Amino acid sequence: MLSKKPSARLKQVLPSGAKDISFFEQVYDVVKLIPPGRVTSYGAIAFFLGARSSARMVGWAMNAAHGMPDIPAHRVVNRNGMLSGKMHFETPTRMESLLKKEKVKIKNDQVVDFEKLFWDPAVELS
DNA sequence: AGGCTGACATCGC
DNA sequence: CGCGATGCCAGCC
Numbered sequence: 001m002l003s004k005k006p007s008a009r010l011k012q013v014l015p016s017g018a019k020d021i022s023f024f025e026q027v028y029d030v031v032k033l034i035p036p037g038r039v040t041s042y043g044a045i046a047f048f049l050g051a052r053s054s055a056r057m058v059g060w061a062m063n064a065a066h067g068m069p070d071i072p073a074h075r076v077v078n079r080n081g082m083l084s085g086k087m088h089f090e091t092p093t094r095m096e097s098l099l100k101k102e103k104v105k106i107k108n109d110q111v112v113d114f115e116k117l118f119w120d121p122a123v124e125l126s
Numbered sequence: 127a128g129g130c131t132g133a134c135a136t137c138g139c
Numbered sequence: 140c141g142c143g144a145t146g147c148c149a150g151c152c
Contacts (some may be wrong), residue, residue: 012128024149041134043136046135046147048142051148053134053147054146055147056133056135056148057132057147057148057149058133059132060133061133061149062133065132076133078135084133088133102133121141
């Protein structure tokens with residue numbers, strides 16, 4: 001996979017009067033609400049959006065979120081608490097660094113105490 | 127216009 | 140208990 005970036009970047013800025021809220025935008029909305037030092041999973045976000053099987057899309061949304069400073073994609077990991085998307089950052093160590101800055105410990109590309117740091121949108125945003 | 131792929135998750139064999 | 144197959148939505152070839 002070489003340059004496989006969605007240059008489209010969706011609508012990115014949402015033209016004035018953008019009323020059609022796509023799945024992606026909902027994902028961004030949730031990810032933006034993840035507090036520092038906390039993490040969540042692709043599946044949790046997908047589930048919160050009512051599409052438990054659409055976890056893949058969440059990952060794809062993160063890919064499209066590249067370049068959006070408001071989207072803390074590093075706080076989203078897979079269900080095992082593993083930094084599965086670290087290789088998609090500017091540098092493979094970027095994701096880990098950002099998390100460590102937020103006092104999140106990483107070991108073997110995995111979030112330590114993932115269950116304790118887990119931020120469930122279905123609960124927090126209920 | 128049709129098909130493959132993807133930073134996941136779950137069910138089936 | 141482990142690997143294979145399927146679902147899901149959007150973007151790109």
